[in-house]
Amino acid sequence: MAKTIASPARTSSRRDTPAFRERPLTGSSEGRIGERLVRGFLFLCAALSVATTAGIVFVLIFETLAFFEEVSPIEFFSGTTWTPLFNDAEYGVLPLVAGTFVISLIALLVAVPIGLGAAIYLSMYAPRRVRTIVKPTLEVLAGIPTVVFGYFALTFVTPNVVQRVFPEAGVYNALAAGLTVGVLIIPLISSLSEDALQAVPRDLRDGAYALGATKLETSVRVMVPAAFSGIIASIILALSRAVGETMVVLLASGGSPNWTLDARESMQTMTAYIAQIAGGDVARGTIEYKTLFAVGFTLFLITLLLNIASHFIVRRFREVYE
Numbered sequence: 382m383a384k385t386i387a388s389p390a391r392t393s394s395r396r397d398t399p400a401f402r403e404r405p406l407t408g409s410s411e412g413r414i415g416e417r418l419v420r421g422f423l424f425l426c427a428a429l430s431v432a433t434t435a436g437i438v439f440v441l442i443f444e445t446l447a448f449f450e451e452v453s454p455i456e457f458f459s460g461t462t463w464t465p466l467f468n469d470a471e472y473g474v475l476p477l478v479a480g481t482f483v484i485s486l487i488a489l490l491v492a493v494p495i496g497l498g499a500a501i502y503l504s505m506y507a508p509r510r511v512r513t514i515v516k517p518t519l520e521v522l523a524g525i526p527t528v529v530f531g532y533f534a535l536t537f538v539t540p541n542v543v544q545r546v547f548p549e550a551g552v553y554n555a556l557a558a559g560l561t562v563g564v565l566i567i568p569l570i571s572s573l574s575e576d577a578l579q580a581v582p583r584d585l586r587d588g589a590y591a592l593g594a595t596k597l598e599t600s601v602r603v604m605v606p607a608a609f610s611g612i613i614a615s616i617i618l619a620l621s622r623a624v625g626e627t628m629v630v631l632l633a634s635g636g637s638p639n640w641t642l643d644a645r646e647s648m649q650t651m652t653a654y655i656a657q658i659a660g661g662d663v664a665r666g667t668i669e670y671k672t673l674f675a676v677g678f679t680l681f682l683i684t685l686l687l688n689i690a691s692h693f694i695v696r697r698f699r700e701v702y703e
Contacts, residue, residue, distance in 0.1 A: 441681060444674030451668050457675065463638040463649075465672045466663075472672065474679060476638035480555060480648030481683075484630055485623040487559025487644060488566060492619055495563075496570030497605075497612065503571070504578040505600045516572070523568035531632030534561035539633065547645050553635025556644040561629050566619040573618065577611025578604050610695045617691040621684050627652040651680045 449457070452472045460473015499519065503512050539557040543550050550556065581604055589599040605612065635647030636657060658673040 438681070441674055441678045444671055445678040448668070448671035448675040451671075452675075461640040463654075465669050470668075472675075474651075474676060476640040477649060477651045477654055477676060478679070478683075479640060479642065480630075480634065480638065481624055481650040481652070481680075483642060483644055483648060484555050484559040484562060484626075484634060484650060485620055487556065488563035488623040489616070489620060491560055491563025492566045492570050493616060496567045496615075496619075497574055499567070499571040500574035500578055500612075501600050501605070503575045505596060505604065516575070519568040519571055522564075523572075527565065527626065527628040528632070530561050530565050531629045534558055534629055534633035543645075550645040551635075551647055553633065553637075553647040554645050555634050555648040558630045558634035558648075559644060561633060562623050562626050565626065565629065566622050569619045569622060570615050573615030574608070574612045577608035577615065580611065581607045610697070614691050614695045617687055617694070621687045621691075624680070624683060624687070625652060626650075627656050631656050651676050655680075 457472050457474055459475065460471060461475050462471040462473050463476045464471050499515075503516060507515065534557045535552075538561055539550070539552060539554065542560065543554060543557045547556070585603055585607055586599055589603045594603070630650045631653045634650065634653065636649050636653060637647040638649040638654070639646055641648070654676055655673055658670070663669045663673075
């Protein structure tokens with residue numbers, strides 16, 4: 382005799398209720414309007430940033446082309462004498478470029494070992510309590526106005542550090558400016574490098590410890606190579622920050638565009654010259670005024686190349702470690 386199996390009773394579901402069936406799946410009309418408004422506002426913000434950048438680049442290119450109608454680009458990029466405000470004016474920008482890179486390289490020599498060492502200490506050695514104190518302190522250092530660093534370089538670093546080691550150094554010198562800019566960019570390198578070290582998978586660190594490596598060997602041979610792309614990106618970003626620094630070099634390095642690599646002498650950077658011309662002492666539309674845009678365009682090209690190099694290095698080494 383066949384056994385009859387009773388089918389289970391169909392249980393009611395919340396989906397069967399009229400209220401659920403009547404609820405629109407795409408949201409109310411007020412929600413859709415609000416979403417469109419938010420999307421439009423965000424698009425305007427993005428478009429405004431792009432338009433601002435494009436406008437700055439357009440003005441730089443337009444005024445620079447007007448400058449090159451009167452001055453040869455070969456003379457500008459290869460000349461070693463910069464005297465645009467003299468009667469016998471010469472427009473060789475290399476002294477400004479040399480001063481910018483001498484000060485920036487001195488700054489990197491100061492900031493890279495200290496910043497990277499601080500990052501390794503914070504990520505590998507520092508107790509949690511020490512880390513919560515030291516890292517915010519470094520970030521406060523980054524928030525000090527640069528004009529304060531400039532007067533610090535002029536009134537303390539030059540007489541108490543530079544002139545004691547090099548008595549022949551003048552009041553205004555590139556060495557004091559470079560040392561101070563180095564202190565200025567330490568937080569940038571330490572913070573970004575520490576974030577890069579923290580992003581390394583913990584399995585690599587634990588594996589090194591399991592193989593008998595010491596903490597120093599793990600830091601130098603495992604963690605730093607694994608975070609190399611982030612560390613290099615932080616160094617290039619710090620270099621861009623040093624190249625674009627104005628107040629420190631304006632106050633401490635002086636305003637003499639000397640074609641020299643002797644950091645004990647006064648030098649003028651591109652940003653310092655731009656600040657000097659922007660003071661309003663030069664008539665608008667003159668060739669001296671147009672040098673502001675030519676130097677600014679050169680500075681823009683340098684920072685653009687540094688950013689491109691940073692992106693290339695980050696992508697290159699991320700592919701290696703992925």
